Amino acid sequence: MARDWGTVCQEATSRFPPLLFYTHSLISDSESLIARLRSGDPRALARAISAVENRAAGWSELLQAIFPHTGKARVLGLTGSPGAGKSTLVDQLAKHYRKENHSIGIIAVDPTSPYTGGAILGDRIRMQDHCSDPGIFIRSMATRGALGGLARATADAATVLDASGRDLIMIETVGVGQDEVDIVRLADVTIVILVPGMGDDVQTIKAGIMEIADIFVINKSDRDGADRVEREIRALQSLATRNDHWTPPIVKTVASEGVGTQKLADAITDYEAFLRKENLIFKKNVENWQERLVEMLRDAMLEKARARMEENNGSLERYAAEIAQHRRDPYSLVEQIVRGDNRK
């Protein structure tokens, strides 16, 4: 058993998708994989996420099979600038929810996270902490592969975690870039983390992020400038009202000392109660699925286009070379492939 956990923790800290030694066996024993996944077995969980992330043979069938068992988990999204203390806050929340006997999945899609890229220079101490607790499963998503967007990979990983019975999923992501905005939008509750004394923090992350916050956290709030950050958030909030008329609360924390974790958990509970009361959960779900469908269709149709190119003896490499030589224009080529008549 101890050895199993070692495997999981090792994989979670790996910066690259694990090699698919088990790709071949996936379909043949998919029923047993699904059964073990649903029983909460962390090795089956790690295997299933890898298979889905890397689109190993049978990935779509696997997701089809587990889909009926999903939709139960609460999903929290946490985002903020590098250095805002996201991982520490996620740790504190994980400890908090473990005391309430929740089973937790953490997806870290932050290149600066100690779970992912940051681990190289950062510390792995907290990682090891969690690895002794089978109630917490941590998975890193450091880079986007050629097989589809980071948002898709994250959403699929969350679906697998959900099917495995993890009832609380936290997605941690750095708050800059459209990919990250897309990821956080998949969460039921979006928490934006700011810190005082980083100069222009509110300004830095505001584009696209400030408006998706359901809850603001001012972490490291024992530092000078916490009140200024709060005033800035209030000022931004006064400029616009949300369609649902929710005013995101501002919670001050010092995550490294566990200060404010209970208040944050309360704020999360409050917002979830609000969502239920206003019947917004279904609406949010529909919106999320619209976005996921677009992403899924985009990837699947691209695969089809690739297959079509190959049928016609074309290849990306050859076309790209012809374009670089100005012997072919890319815009007509794309139109031809989409129509299905990209002959030589």
Place this chain on the structure above:
Amino acid sequence: MARDWGTVCQEATSRFPPLLFYTHSLISDSESLIARLRSGDPRALARAISAVENRAAGWSELLQAIFPHTGKARVLGLTGSPGAGKSTLVDQLAKHYRKENHSIGIIAVDPTSPYTGGAILGDRIRMQDHCSDPGIFIRSMATRGALGGLARATADAATVLDASGRDLIMIETVGVGQDEVDIVRLADVTIVILVPGMGDDVQTIKAGIMEIADIFVINKSDRDGADRVEREIRALQSLATRNDHWTPPIVKTVASEGVGTQKLADAITDYEAFLRKENLIFKKNVENWQERLVEMLRDAMLEKARARMEENNGSLERYAAEIAQHRRDPYSLVEQIVRGDNRK
């Protein structure tokens, strides 16, 4: 003439894509638009970029028509953390290249840039500086729309600038997030900007960015810690050799005072000479076009999938609702749409 420039500058500072008042007229006068674009007319340039960015009717034909006139511009990509001084450095380079009579296009895809989102709290003084010089055209790309990725929009804007005779294009983007990595990869020369005293800067932006740097800049190098940043870069460089055996030089600048601009320009020239000597320009071009083709195919095929859904009386909204109710699984649905048999 002064009024024309006013229009361009106004549009460039706008955070949202301009309304397409001229969509309707695009095709009917596309020949004259192309002629004016090629003559360097900045209003035609702004119009053409908007049309392409928003996929106004005729956007693909426009790109097909101008494609033969592209491939001449040098493209520099500049990336770094928020607050690293990218815009100031771009300004200094722009001034430098203007003295050599280059005609310049700047694309700012940085939500923290004073040209884009940052302008709300930032200063617009430098912006106004440039607006008096018709040799510099600035365009912001603040957000990704529903019509395709930011990387696609940026690449298309660069193509239009190239066709208009701008012979030096600078793309400025914040160095976090996969979108930004994709954007910077389109450049011939990629410049990664670091600053001392921002804590973990090397760590912060390293994931995916450090390895694509052709040149490192340590800006604000009069601050404490510049030597430490340099040592960190050297340490990272010692871990891995590039395939092309180029060792990215480290240039120290104080952009706000114009210090180091000449050295940076020299480093750019050196790298371009290296690319020519090693015959790498064509190779880079082919690689870039492969990535652009993937992005273009992805978007175009998605459009086709959407059309297919509508033909079958489906809609994203309805499917998403059915999925949220667990009455339909999304993975089989996507397979059906791709096959073309998504009946009710």
